[in-house]
Amino acid sequence: MLSHILNHLGEDRAAYQGAVTPPIFETSNFAFASVAAMREAGRHEYDAPFYTRGNNPTTALLRTKLAALEGTEDALVFGSGAAAMAATVLTFLRAGDEVVAVQKPYSWTRALLRDVLPRYGMVVRFVDAREVSEVAAALTSATRLIVLESPNSLTMELQDLAAIAAIAKAHGILTICDNSYASPLLQQPAALGIDLVVHSATKYLNGHSDVVAGVVCGAEAQLREIFKGPLMTFGAILGPFEAWLMLRGLRTLEVRLDRICATAVKVIEFLQDHPRVERIYYPGHRDDPQRDLAKRQMRGGSGLLSFTLRADRLADIERFCDALQYFLLAVSWGGHESLVWPMAVVLSGDHLPSAPVPWNLVRLSIGLEAPELLIEDLRQALAH
Ligand SMILES: *Cc1c(COP(=O)(O)O)cnc(C)c1O
Numbered sequence: 001m002l003s004h005i006l007n008h009l010g011e012d013r014a015a016y017q018g019a020v021t022p023p024i025f026e027t028s029n030f031a032f033a034s035v036a037a038m039r040e041a042g043r044h045e046y047d048a049p050f051y052t053r054g055n056n057p058t059t060a061l062l063r064t065k066l067a068a069l070e071g072t073e074d075a076l077v078f079g080s081g082a083a084a085m086a087a088t089v090l091t092f093l094r095a096g097d098e099v100v101a102v103q104k105p106y107s108w109t110r111a112l113l114r115d116v117l118p119r120y121g122m123v124v125r126f127v128d129a130r131e132v133s134e135v136a137a138a139l140t141s142a143t144r145l146i147v148l149e150s151p152n153s154l155t156m157e158l159q160d161l162a163a164i165a166a167i168a169k170a171h172g173i174l175t176i177c178d179n180s181y182a183s184p185l186l187q188q189p190a191a192l193g194i195d196l197v198v199h200s201a202t203k204y205l206n207g208h209s210d211v212v213a214g215v216v217c218g219a220e221a222q223l224r225e226i227f228k229g230p231l232m233t234f235g236a237i238l239g240p241f242e243a244w245l246m247l248r249g250l251r252t253l254e255v256r257l258d259r260i261c262a263t264a265v266k267v268i269e270f271l272q273d274h275p276r277v278e279r280i281y282y283p284g285h286r287d288d289p290q291r292d293l294a295k296r297q298m299r300g301g302s303g304l305l306s307f308t309l310r311a312d313r314l315a316d317i318e319r320f321c322d323a324l325q326y327f328l329l330a331v332s333w334g335g336h337e338s339l340v341w342p343m344a345v346v347l348s349g350d351h352l353p354s355a356p357v358p359w360n361l362v363r364l365s366i367g368l369e370a371p372e373l374l375i376e377d378l379r380q381a382l383a384h
Contacts, residue, residue, distance in 0.1 A: 002069075002185070002254050010064035024244040025049075025057045046227050054232060058240040062247055066205070069184040069253075070197050070217035076226060077215055077243060081180065081200025082108045083236035084214030088196055089113075091226045092145055092174055095121030100138045101147040102129045102159065104356055106178060106200075113147065129159040130290065136167055143171070148194070149178040150187075150297075154306055154343070154357050156281045158290045161297055165193030174222075180204070180334070182283075185257050187298045196222060203334025204302065206249040207256050211242045256336075259368055260303035266371040267364065267378070271307055276382050278360070281306035303366035304333060311360050317344045321362065323381035326373055333365030338374055340364055 016023055030049045032038035045054040052059075059077050066075035078084040089112060093099070101113050103126045113124045127134040129148060146168050150159040161177060168175045176196045177189040183204040189197045199205055201213035216226060231237065238246075268285065271277045280287045283301040284294035294301070311317050320342075321329060327340040343361040366374065 005065055005068045006250050006253055009068055010061045022058065022061055022244070022247065024240050026240050027056070028052045045232075046224055052240065053235050053237055054227070056240050056243070058247070059238055059243040062238075062243045062250075065247070065250055066199075066201075066215050067217055070179070070190055071184075071188050072190045072197065072217040073220040074223050075215055075217040076223050076231060077201070077213060077238040077246075078231070079214065079236045079238050079242075080212045081178075081198070081202055081214035082112075083234070084198050084200075084216045085109050085176075085178065086112050086116075087226055087230035087234065087236065088176055088198055088216045089117070089145065089147065091222075091229045093117070093120075093122050094144075096142060097144040098123045098125065098140055098142040099145045099147060100125050100127060100129075100135055100143055102149050102152055102157070103127060104152050104155065104157065105147065105149050106153050106180075109147070109149065109178065129164070130157050132160050132163045132167070135159075135164050139167075139171060139173065143173050146173055146175045147178075148175065148189075149181075150189075151181045151283050151301075151304075153181075154281070154361060154363055156181075156283055156288070156301075156304075156306065158283060158293050158297070160293055161189050161192040161194055165195075168195075169193065181304055182298055182302060183253070183257060185254065186261075186300055186302055190217065192297060195219070200334075201246060202332060204257065205253065205334075206246045207253065207335060208245070208249050209332065209335030209337060211245045211249070213238050213242055213246055256368065257302065260366050261300055263369075263371040263374065264301060264303045264305055264366045267366060267374055268305060270375045270378065274382060276310050278308040278310050281308075281361070304363065305366070306361050306363040308358050308360045309362055314344045314347060314359065317342050317360055317362065319384050320381050323384040324377055325380075326369060326377040327364060333363075335365070336368045338365060338367035338369055 041050045049055045063075045125138045127138045129135050148159050165175050175194045177194045178198045180200040180203050196218040199215040201215045272280050282305040284291050321340050327338045330339050341363045
């Protein structure tokens with residue numbers, strides 16, 4: 001049960017002198033009573049504290065909860081979502097291996113796949129993974145990994161996770177899915193057969209816009225490989241204090257998402273009937289061509305939605321965004337505060353390329369403010 005995981009699982013309060021909040025083990029190092037005990041601990045760094053680059057009781061508690069949320073055997077935590085993705089991808093590839101990936105992944109996942117991997121002799125094929133057949137057609141005998149992100153950035157494209165996982169399994173190929181957008185509350189890729197589930201925990205899992213963190217959830221055998229490989233050698237770990245802040249953030253994950261999702265529905269009801277709004281991008285929405293798949297594999301959309309604004313020039317989009325009072329102009333998402341991110345940020349002048357992402361697209365991240373406040377803000381900004 002969710003509230004058991006978020007508020008009780010793994011917490012040994014008797015060991016913390018009854019403290020209801022677990023202590024922060026802010027230590028780099030752990031001491032042992034004998035050489036034999038130290039030798040034993042050094043051999044089992046994955047399982048117990050030895051040195052904080054590998055294991056620490058505060059991060060271990062966080063790992064327990066994250067694994068339970070995704071329904072996997074274990075989880076590893078990193079200093080960022082990008083570190084979690086890079087460590088996971090690099091663990092399972094050698095020179096000559098091939099990767100099949102979604103066509104529009106998160107920008108730094110794209111940079112990893114497009115710019116970094118080829119330098120080490122790996123081949124990456126980006127495909128329109130909305131079609132399972134496109135994924136299947138890109139597989140070769142050298143394919144080791146399929147990298148998915150459902151929903152994906154900005155345009156909320158989905159992949160049929162169960163169907164792709166089944167094809168991958170038949171070919172002995174590992175699957176990774178970035179589940180940041182849905183969170184484990186709205187979608188559990190592992191239950192659909194995906195091997196490794198990656199999160200930018202900076203977003204919904206922490207939810208307070210005060211920590212950058214990453215997670216990978218999966219089977220222990222594979223996580224042990226990630227641990228003894230990139231996690232320990234690159235050392236992009238999460239510190240105990242950030243892990244503790246995340247434990248604090250997780251306490252309210254369920255109530256935050258309940259509120260955020262309910263507000264998102266109200267904001268969409270307002271936007272979809274507004275004459276200046278062209279199209280809504282939200283999993284399961286009537287404008288979503290993949291709504292049947294969304295209904296099948298997700299419990300709902302989160303607080304992330306995009307829409308295209310009827311406009312002639314970038315300046316019109318900028319005027320709308322600049323006029324918003326409560327939606328802050330900032331790049332991240334998933335926190336307590338509502339945010340706006342227009343595609344116009346990465347475009348300039350009146351050059352309107354026919355990019356895969358429409359130039360007049362605006363993404364909102366719904367926060368914890370009252371829906372009336374947010375709708376009123378959108379109403380006045382749309383009037384500009
Ligand atoms: C933010 C984000 C990341 C990267 O996470 P960081 O914590 O910023 O490193 C990866 N995937 C998605 C979908 C994201 O939104």
